[in-house]
Amino acid sequence: MLEPVYTHERNFGCRLTEMTYRGLKSLVMENELLRVTILVDKGTDIFEFLHKPTDTDFMWRSPLGVRGTRNFVPTNPRADGPFLDYYFGGWQECFPVGGYPTTFADGEFGLHGETPLMPWNMQILLDTPECISVKFDVRTYRSPLRIEKVVTLHRWQANLQFHEIVTNEGDVPFEIVWGHHPAFGAPFLDNSCVIDVPGAKVRVVEAESTTRLESGEDYTWPFVMGRDGSMIDLSRIPGPETQSHDLAFLFDLEAGWYGLTNQARKVGFGMYWPTEVFNSIWFWQVYLGSMVHPWYGRTYNIALEPWTAPYHHLAEAQAHSATRTMEPGEVLDIRFGAVAYAGLERVTGISTSGDVSGT
Secondary structure (H helix, E strand, O other): OOOOOOOOOOOOOOEEEEEEEOOEEEEEEEOOOEEEEEEOOOOOEEEEEEEHHHOEEOEOEOOOOOOOOOOOOOOOOOOOOOHHHHOOEOEEEEEOOOOOOEEEOOEEEOOOEOHHHOOOEEEEEEEOOOEEEEEEEEEOOOOOEEEEEEEEEEOOOOEEEEEEEEEEOOOOOEEEOOEEEEEEEOOOOOOOEEEEOOOOEEEEEOOOOOOOEOOOOEEEOOEEEEOOOOEEEOOEOOOHHHOEEEEEEEEOOOOOEEEEEEOOOOEEEEEEOOOOOOOEEEEEEEEEOOOOOOOOOOOEEEEEEEEOOOOOOHHHHHHOOOOEEEOOOOEEEEEEEEEEEEOOOOEEEEOOOOOEEEO
């Protein structure tokens, strides 16, 4: 199907803008409240999630920046794959495996799987002032899977809706650990930010020598034992003077949502999803405390990531029967979303349609 050379463009309501950014085919989806920029040629990464009324882009931008895969060649191949050489922050779809590199069914997978570095197909399904809807799809090349993602935005709604369909096109079962990896940074992120989740257990994974959390046992959200013997409230984001780096898994979620709110500015970002698919949250915390490659103490950011398992090694997830096995021909269908909100200091709930309640 040939793409149209000319379209009826508009500068009001819901609208789409196709462009090339740093050599990557990209798409801007926006309405009166949101502007979302998607790097179609790089994993459909969300480069920008901007709340227009407050001029707040929630997405973290790493010091590495966006690099086009056509004109940047790393000096030598990394043992864990090229993900970090091209990691600019933002929001990635990690599929069909997440976390550390692994070998499965004789296939080798790098950090965070296949899809973050692949170009996706794109098809505009609906383009009206009232609603825009775009389908992205890709077939992975080291696994027998196809993933379709329809992204929709309605007029006067700060709610980006996703409908994803995963199909196992192989003749054998295939295990997956699948997640979404949105990362948040300054100036939105500061020590006035709080995280609200409906309730969960917490498991800490030691990251490096600058970790501030005590690993080895499960805790009840939000309090975790610190390495100095104090109790730490994970729901409150500390300032960059903390100089720590930690990873924690939230599991046994009471419901599938979270809100990350800047209380000083009363603006926030939330996600909502069905826990039948994404049953955990990976909480990455870098408060100027990652002193090794590639950050070298330069970065202040967090990520709150819905995943299908609370383990970042495939073998560990398999050992705990936490992978999701897709049978030959099986189709996995999920709807979820991300929402921006203002005027709140705490979130008490986000509905399955993206309605945010709070105080």
